[in-house]
Amino acid sequence: MTSLTALRKQETPRHTAMPPLPATPRLAVDGVTLEYRTPRQVVKATQRVSFDVQEGDRFVLLGPSGCGKSTLLKAVAGFLSPAEGEIRLDGQQVVGPGPDRLVVFQEFDQLPPWKTVKQNVMFPLLASRTLGRREAEHRALVTLEKVGLDAFADAYPHTLSGGMKQRVAIARALAMQPRILLMDEPFAALDALTRRKMQEELLTLWKEVGFTLLFVTHSIEEAQIVGNRVLLLSPHPGRVRAELGCEADSLSNLGSASTKSRTQQIHQLLFEHEGRP
């Protein structure tokens, strides 16, 4: 029989105990294989990919072109059903698109220029019949205040800076009160300086507002800057190579030895199986 003393010895000391993870993650991707079926062939985009995203995570999918990152995001958004495995949001199986998962696309040029900032934020609320006009207007103004753009509610997108447009695009998604925000290479087409500014903006907004983010990129540096957790995927078809914590690799730490060594580690994990030097 196990003695009380022996049991006590097995207990984790209080001061080193980790906070328990919530029983149900915000997003669970469980053994997911994704395929495209064309009349001539079946293209396997991912193979048995599993990961969990907790509330408040900035979770990044990182991998080479064609490894299935965008396809995974589409599946989480509900536009594609797994050939194998399951995707769950707060424990509920994802079976189609929904306002609880919104995708923010590249460059934020999705803002119709003929609508004011407020009208842009109201649009999905009205189009999805989530709210009536008065409530939608109220929700839009509250959300714009949260992202620091209430003074620009009646401005048109072309009068805003790139960073402000990003805030509007995110505000538009946040106004729908999504359970997770999905971003697919949002900064890929931008020049290096603008891209850095946008990454800063995104992190500032995350700190100010707090949301759960699933972010796709093929830039190692961007993954380290944006993510607190990074999932590395193998080349086509995407399989999980590793998951890393990158909370310490903030913008202010970019040149540090620890960040450089993690970059090196990611590089090796991504490419070590390709016979590269």
Ligand SMILES: Nc1ncnc2c1ncn2[C@@H]1O[C@H](COP(=O)(O)OP(=O)(O)OP(=O)(O)O)[C@@H](O)[C@H]1O
């Ligand atoms: N509509 C489609 N029909 C058939 N195959 C597709 C389709 N869309 C993507 N694929 C294939 O699925 C695989 C994964 O594509 P996906 O776009 O998800 O990769 P990715 O990692 O996001 O790449 P990138 O970083 O270049 O955007 C690729 O081999 C691609 O050719």
